[in-house]
Amino acid sequence: MNDKVRTRFAPSPTGYLHIGGLRTALYGYLFAKQHGGDFILRIEDTDLQRYVEGSVQIIYDTLKDAGILYDEGPDVGGNYGPYVQSERREIYKKYAEELIRRGGAYYCFCDQARIESLKDGNGNCRYDKHCLRLTPEEIEKNLKSGVPYVVRQNIPEEGAGSYHDLVYGDITVEYKDMEDGILIKSDGMPTYNFANVVDDHLMGITHVIRGSEYLSSTPKYNLMYDAFGWERPTYIHLPPIMKDERHKLSKRNGDASYADFVEKGFVKEAIVNYIALLGWSPKDNAEKMSLAEMTARFSLDGISKSPSIFDETKMRWLSGEYIKEMSDEEFVSRGLEFFKKSKVYGKYDLKKIAALLKTRVETFGEIPEKIDFLEEFGAYDTALYTHKKMKTDENIARIVLPAARETLAALPAFDYQTLHDGLMALVGRLGMKNGQVLWCVRVALSGRESTPGGVMELAELLGREESLKRLDYSMKLLGS
Numbered sequence: 105m106n107d108k109v110r111t112r113f114a115p116s117p118t119g120y121l122h123i124g125g126l127r128t129a130l131y132g133y134l135f136a137k138q139h140g141g142d143f144i145l146r147i148e149d150t151d152l153q154r155y156v157e158g159s160v161q162i163i164y165d166t167l168k169d170a171g172i173l174y175d176e177g178p179d180v181g182g183n184y185g186p187y188v189q190s191e192r193r194e195i196y197k198k199y200a201e202e203l204i205r206r207g208g209a210y211y212c213f214c215d216q217a218r219i220e221s222l223k224d225g226n227g228n229c230r231y232d233k234h235c236l237r238l239t240p241e242e243i244e245k246n247l248k249s250g251v252p253y254v255v256r257q258n259i260p261e262e263g264a265g266s267y268h269d270l271v272y273g274d275i276t277v278e279y280k281d282m283e284d285g286i287l288i289k290s291d292g293m294p295t296y297n298f299a300n301v302v303d304d305h306l307m308g309i310t311h312v313i314r315g316s317e318y319l320s321s322t323p324k325y326n327l328m329y330d331a332f333g334w335e336r337p338t339y340i341h342l343p344p345i346m347k348d349e350r351h352k353l354s355k356r357n358g359d360a361s362y363a364d365f366v367e368k369g370f371v372k373e374a375i376v377n378y379i380a381l382l383g384w385s386p387k388d389n390a391e392k393m394s395l396a397e398m399t400a401r402f403s404l405d406g407i408s409k410s411p412s413i414f415d416e417t418k419m420r421w422l423s424g425e426y427i428k429e430m431s432d433e434e435f436v437s438r439g440l441e442f443f444k445k446s447k448v449y450g451k452y453d454l455k456k457i458a459a460l461l462k463t464r465v466e467t468f469g470e471i472p473e474k475i476d477f478l479e480e481f482g483a484y485d486t487a488l489y490t491h492k493k494m495k496t497d498e499n500i501a502r503i504v505l506p507a508a509r510e511t512l513a514a515l516p517a518f519d520y521q522t523l524h525d526g527l528m529a530l531v532g533r534l535g536m537k538n539g540q541v542l543w544c545v546r547v548a549l550s551g552r553e554s555t556p557g558g559v560m561e562l563a564e565l566l567g568r569e570e571s572l573k574r575l576d577y578s579m580k581l582l583g584s
């Protein structure tokens with residue numbers, strides 16, 4: 105076996121890269137990098153019916169965007185290419201012929217009608233090895249006269265296949281529960297069952313990391329490794345990711361992809377970080393980790409066999425933790441797209457808004473709804489002035505607002521500190537509690553129950569002219 109660890113991510117280009125796929129890629133990357141090895145991308149596009157235009161590009165873009173960089177792959181090259189299965193047909197043909205010579209596979213010329221006739225009452229068909237019994241002369245004749253054929257795997261009729269999986273332990277599957285599946289289809293394309301074996305061997309893959317749905321078919325692949333006289337790779341199968349107790353998270357069910365979450369404004373590093381925790385926990389139970397920290401901590405014994413449940417709320421929390429650590433500049437530049445969607449874009453100092461928002465949003469997606477009130481101001485329910493804890497109501501507001509207007513109009517400057525000192529002095533003059541004044545002014549300036557930031561931040565952001573305008577409007581609304 106190769107001395108260097110080599111892992112691969114082998115997605116089928118069937119649409120968006122879903123969360124489960126990205127986790128497989130991430131673990132392959134973490135494991136390879138931790139061992140100073142190579143991580144390879146291979147595109148498994150032999151199922152033409154499931155092929156979705158554009159999805160190969162999505163795979164390249166997503167992995168790069170997520171920082172899961174591959175050392176070899178279709179668009180970056182490498183010494184083991186081609187890395188796209190549809191470009192490897194000749195290779196599969198050659199190895200299928202060799203496997204036939206070695207007794208691990210055989211030509212099958214049965215037509216559709218015969219296959220149909222083998223179906224049981226439930227429509228399941230188990231091939232009866234009919235063509236395994238053809239004589240060399242019959243096979244030769246059929247091939248010469250161009251009778252369509254598939255190549256089937258020759259599974260022993262008795263016995264069982266066993267192997268050791270690094271996550272699931274010892275796995276044994278009886279051969280009687282496997283069928284002589286198709287390795288090469290009549291159009292000459294290999295099936296996954298054949299291509300994965302040939303490619304993993306030829307590409308020098310040492311550790312096969314993939315979803316647990318392949319656990320029970322792996323003995324079939326081992327039969328082929330053995331028939332070819334190739335060393336079997338080490339297997340690491342990963343637990344499923346569930347949407348809830350009963351349903352698997354799956355792209356076929358339209359569950360969100362990496363790109364969907366980025367579009368919703370989740371911080372990318374948080375998505376990758378959260379995905380790493382779906383089925384793996386580091387020894388020190390750390391949660392927030394950069395890719396480099398995950399690489400250092402990654403270990404197979406931290407991978408659990410039991411399914412993990414995708415918890416969007418937790419990922420949201422993690423995203424918020426990343427946001428909190430950003431500088432105001434970074435928050436603005438990374439969230440710019442979302443600022444652009446808000447009504448305030450181009451009208452306010454985004455860095456000032458960033459300072460207010462950073463601790464108050466978990467995703468960039470929340471930016472517009474949190475700040476649109478800066479632009480949307482109009483009739484609101486004056487019952488908002490009534491707040492028991494703050495000991496305030498509309499009558500208190502009728503006293504506070506005209507006084508506050510006078511104070512704000514007369515301030516020598518309109519920055520946070522000046523606003524703070526001015527409003528505190530007003531509290532003293534009115535003989536009220538802080539909360540009574542601040543609550544009323546905040547409602548008057550925003551027309552809302554909650555705003556990111558307090559009165560001074562809000563007034564500073566709005567500026568003097570707009571603040572006074574809003575106070576005037578609110579006084580009118582209260583009839584004061």
Ligand code: GLU
Nearest residue numbers: 114115116148300313314
């Ligand atoms: N193309 C397969 C899939 O997308 C890859 C499985 C594997 O990693 O071997 O499920």
